[in-house]
Amino acid sequence: MAFPRRLLIEGEELVLDLRPHWIALVGPGLVTALVVAGWILALVYAPDQGTARSVVLWGALGLGLVILVWYPLRAFVAWATSNFAVTTDRVIHREGFIAKRSMEIPLEAINDVRFQQSVFERIVGAGDLIIQSASEHGRNVFANVRNPEHVQRTIYEQGERNKQRMYQGRGVPPAAPSVTTELQRLAELRDRGVLTEEEFQAQKRRILGGSG
Secondary structure (H helix, E strand, C coil), X not given: CCCCHHHCCCCCCEEEEECCCHHHHHHHHHHHHHHHHHHHHHHHHCCCCCHHHHXXXXXXXXXXXXXXXXXXXXXXXXXXXXXXEEECCEXXXXXXXXXXXEEEEEHHHEEEEEEECCHHHHHHCEEEEEEEECCCCCEEEEEEEECHHHHHHHHHHHHHHHHHHHHHHCCCCCCCCCHHHXXXXXXXXXXXXXXXXXXXXXXXXXXXXXXX
């Protein structure tokens, strides 16, 4: 399911639109295979006839269906309906078919982007992306991201371009913004509701401490 472009604001462009890596379906696939194997065993080893056979077969069928709905089906729906998108202004994560969940992080609020991969994840091109932001979302971990190193680089690139647009719009050179400029930017984020008062004060102390 592609990211709905109708959700983009005026002047915003979609840079990346990613579905979770297929590695997210490995666990659900294994569970599905075990359920099917259980059904086959029930057919083979159930009593030859009578009520006992019906109880075993219907019991195996019911238990298998419960397991399939509880884990593999839910995992597949989450995979099929999940989008991790990077735009020229935001990082957006959406998930859900009937009940939807959405989270947005403005690029200017992102402080740090990291990724981590196991050996197997590195081979298949998957990993976890960790975004630390100054917004109310704080630290977020996005699992099973495709090519997380490329996504990390893209977020940094778009963040720098976003800053340049903001500085140029104010007539400020994009290189080495002053302490005053940074404080003004933080104040704007607070006024827009991106930062809480506590987050604003913490960032302000960090900037003033680094300028001393």
